[in-house]
Amino acid sequence: MILYHLNHLRELEAEAIYIIRETASQFERPAMLFSGGKDSIVMTHLARKAFYPARIPFPLLHIDTGHNFPETIEFRDKMVAEIGANLIVRNVQDSINSGRAKEEKGPNASRNMLQTITLLDALEELKVDAAMGGARRDEEKARAKERFFSHRDEFGQWDPKNQRPELWMLLNGRKHQGEHFRVFPLSNWTEMDVWMYIAMEKIDIPNIYFTHQREIVKRDGMLLANSEYITVRETEKAEMMTVRFRTIGDMTCTGAVLSPANSLQQIIEEVAASKTTERGTRSDDKRSETAMEDRKKAGYF
Amino acid sequence: MSDFSKDGYLNMELLRFTTAGSVDDGKSTLIGRLLYDSKQIFEDQLEAIEQRSSQRGFEHVDLSLLTDGLKAEREQGITIDVAYRYFATPKRKFIIADTPGHIQYTRNMVTGASTANAALILVDARKGVLEQTIRHSFIASLLQIPHLIICINKMDLVNYEEAAFEKVVDEFKSLSSKLDIKDVSFLPISALLGDNVVDKSKNMSWYNGPTLMYLLENLHISSDENHIDCRFPVQYVIRPQQTEYHDYRGYAGRISSGIFKPGDKIKVLPSEEIATVKTIELFGEEIPEAYSPMSVTITLDRDVDISRGDMIVRENNVPNILQEFDVMVCWLNSTPLQGGGKYALRHTTKDARCIIKDIRYKIDISTLHRNEEDKKIGMNDIARISIKTTVPIFFDSYRKNRHTGSIILIDESTNETIGAGMIV
Numbered sequence: 001m002i003l004y005h006l007n008h009l010r011e012l013e014a015e016a017i018y019i020i021r022e023t024a025s026q027f028e029r030p031a032m033l034f035s036g037g038k039d040s041i042v043m044t045h046l047a048r049k050a051f052y053p054a055r056i057p058f059p060l061l062h063i064d065t066g067h068n069f070p071e072t073i074e075f076r077d078k079m080v081a082e083i084g085a086n087l088i089v090r091n092v093q094d095s096i097n098s099g100r101a102k103e104e105k106g107p108n109a110s111r112n113m114l115q116t117i118t119l120l121d122a123l124e125e126l127k128v129d130a131a132m133g134g135a136r137r138d139e140e141k142a143r144a145k146e147r148f149f150s151h152r153d154e155f156g157q158w159d160p161k162n163q164r165p166e167l168w169m170l171l172n173g174r175k176h177q178g179e180h181f182r183v184f185p186l187s188n189w190t191e192m193d194v195w196m197y198i199a200m201e202k203i204d205i206p207n208i209y210f211t212h213q214r215e216i217v218k219r220d221g222m223l224l225a226n227s228e229y230i231t232v233r234e235t236e237k238a239e240m241m242t243v244r245f246r247t248i249g250d251m252t253c254t255g256a257v258l259s260p261a262n263s264l265q266q267i268i269e270e271v272a273a274s275k276t277t278e279r280g281t282r283s284d285d286k287r288s289e290t291a292m293e294d295r296k297k298a299g300y301f
Numbered sequence: 302m303s304d305f306s307k308d309g310y311l312n313m314e315l316l317r318f319t320t321a322g323s324v325d326d327g328k329s330t331l332i333g334r335l336l337y338d339s340k341q342i343f344e345d346q347l348e349a350i351e352q353r354s355s356q357r358g359f360e361h362v363d364l365s366l367l368t369d370g371l372k373a374e375r376e377q378g379i380t381i382d383v384a385y386r387y388f389a390t391p392k393r394k395f396i397i398a399d400t401p402g403h404i405q406y407t408r409n410m411v412t413g414a415s416t417a418n419a420a421l422i423l424v425d426a427r428k429g430v431l432e433q434t435i436r437h438s439f440i441a442s443l444l445q446i447p448h449l450i451i452c453i454n455k456m457d458l459v460n461y462e463e464a465a466f467e468k469v470v471d472e473f474k475s476l477s478s479k480l481d482i483k484d485v486s487f488l489p490i491s492a493l494l495g496d497n498v499v500d501k502s503k504n505m506s507w508y509n510g511p512t513l514m515y516l517l518e519n520l521h522i523s524s525d526e527n528h529i530d531c532r533f534p535v536q537y538v539i540r541p542q543q544t545e546y547h548d549y550r551g552y553a554g555r556i557s558s559g560i561f562k563p564g565d566k567i568k569v570l571p572s573e574e575i576a577t578v579k580t581i582e583l584f585g586e587e588i589p590e591a592y593s594p595m596s597v598t599i600t601l602d603r604d605v606d607i608s609r610g611d612m613i614v615r616e617n618n619v620p621n622i623l624q625e626f627d628v629m630v631c632w633l634n635s636t637p638l639q640g641g642g643k644y645a646l647r648h649t650t651k652d653a654r655c656i657i658k659d660i661r662y663k664i665d666i667s668t669l670h671r672n673e674e675d676k677k678i679g680m681n682d683i684a685r686i687s688i689k690t691t692v693p694i695f696f697d698s699y700r701k702n703r704h705t706g707s708i709i710l711i712d713e714s715t716n717e718t719i720g721a722g723m724i725v
Contacts, residue, residue, distance in 0.1 A: 004592045
């Protein structure tokens with residue numbers, strides 16, 4: 001008797017839509033963080049579903065590090081035009097130019113940490129009181145403890161010891177002046193769920209998730225895309241490889257995987273057979289065991 | 302990782318369960334064992350715990366390290382609160398609400414239990430039913446978790462003897478007669494060695510029941526939801542600012558219970574206006590039958606004044622509409638409950654305020670004794686209280702409906718969620 005029972009993807013979808021609608025209802029100036037990665041694409045798709053036939057009633061906010069894959073930016077602009085969304089872009093470069101952020105030096109320099117400054121500045125400037133992000137609890141142990149509605153103090157900081165208990169689906173978004181929330185509609189999704197949902201809903205994603213030829217630099221066990229943003233050391237050399245990306249972040253810290261997968265079905269089979277976690281391709285998480293926890297406390301997603 | 306065929310994965314169900322037990326019951330080991338034996342551990346994760354096990358001089362890989370938490374927790378040797386973990390088999394996707402066993406167990410277990418289909422309660426086979434087993438079982442029954450699984454663990458330390466298992470089963474049965482539990486199973490296991498967790502034990506030929514994994518994969522959960530009483534709390538009103546949808550009014554929300562269909566005669570609360578469901582839709586797709594926990598948009602045959610916090614129900618099946626009622630409350634905050642105090646209240650999508658009219662009794666959750674004298678309700682206490690709300694609340698008893706029978710209380714000065722309430 002399975003008649004009145006949803007499959008797990010539909011149940012996760014219903015939960016995420018509920019959270020997105022709750023955010024639009026409880027907050028005055030919500031925004032949805034958009035990075036061009038698959039999780040934020042799925043979240044945007046869910047936001048469209050939540051309010052259809054109306055347009056998404058809040059802006060998409062992209063914190064552009066300036067180190068994005070060009071394919072990501074191209075995809076972003078096409079998608080935004082298609083769905084009629086309001087996109088706001090804030091640039092890490094501007095934070096650097098104005099002296100708010102200081103560029104890291106050296107061959108492993110990354111703008112990952114600097115994003116937090118631009119993000120917090122943007123939230124303040126735009127008076128955003130709830131910023132939705134596509135982070136998932138299965139990604140990392142600090143994220144395993146996140147709430148759907150995650151409370152942040154005036155400085156945008158996450159205090160893991162002072163989070164509100166969330167019971168049933170009764171979400172409490174009440175706050176004092178100056179405080180804001182991060183909201184995570186995809187909390188209960190896994191990497192596999194995201195891929196299956198993309199396949200089920202036929203959602204368009206950037207082509208670098210599929211196999212392609214690319215010039216790659218091997219560094220610390222990672223396959224980094226060669227670009228103007230990384231410095232190739234004397235001991236390294238750039239070589240052409242058949243790769244795809246399992247996650248999309250900055251070109252400086254997102255590693256590729258060797259893969260011939262050129263369809264969603266093949267990607268799903270690859271994810272199912274994978275022996276390492278998705279964050280294993282991210283050097284920003286490899287900096288220390290508590291890298292994510294430390295960044296979250298400082299206001300990162 | 303397990304191999305998923307695409308269609309198989311689409312037919313998977315979602316099962317949420319919570320785990321309860323104290324630090325020494327082997328709860329972390331059991332979760333680690335479920336993840337490990339179902340091949341959900343990635344190489345980079347396994348390497349990390351192998352390394353840390355050998356650093357600590359352990360003989361075996363300590364699977365409990367898989368659920369190790371934050372730096373903030375390790376520094377203080379505690380677990381902050383509920384951590385969520387995920388694994389899947391070709392049949393089901395599982396969400397574990399892993400709640401720690403230290404002093405704040407009640408608050409955390411109540412949180413984890415509030416959305417669970419099943420509760421796993423660990424009992425040490427050597428120690429039998431303890432005070433904390435009573436607490437955990439009481440919370441599971443109070444929160445109306447439909448399925449209870451009693452894992453009698455550390456069977457390896459009692460020579461896998463049937464008598465030790467039966468003794469715990471008997472002890473539990475005499476306790477559970479006092480509780481409101483619908484479905485309970487007993488399993489003899491060893492989380493450390495893997496007996497009856499994923500693989501059937503070779504050491505307990507006297508046991509013919511299922512393994513824990515088999516049970517989790519086959520629990521009958523499709524009838525856990527209430528499919529009788531139609532309740533649709535309106536969450537958001539969709540009014541497109543586009544000319545082509547000029548007259549469109551969609552009522553968006555998540556179905557709490559019952560089965561809604563186009564053509565249904567409905568009543569809107571609190572206005573009591575009657576209308577007919579025109580369409581039920583999501584993203585332009587019409588849905589012939591909508592039921593919990595679907596998120597949908599409902600349109601009606603005529604214009605009715607409806608806003609967030611209103612509830613759409615069937616004309617001939619309405620919930621209670623009252624301003625005074627009793628609640629079993631679990632207190633979540635270090636500031637105690639104030640008799641006569643005023644709090645913000647949230648029920649479904651409705652916000653209201655309430656005053657505490659009376660503290661009827663406090664429950665000693667170790668003995669289940671009702672104490673009518675002790676009116677001091679602090680963190681982790683459970684009490685029956687009477688409240689009065691500023692506006693009528695449309696509710697069912699929690700026993701009948703977990704969605705329309707639950708409330709949270711919010712401190713109006715700190716905005717913290719301080720009480721979890723189940724309407725009696």
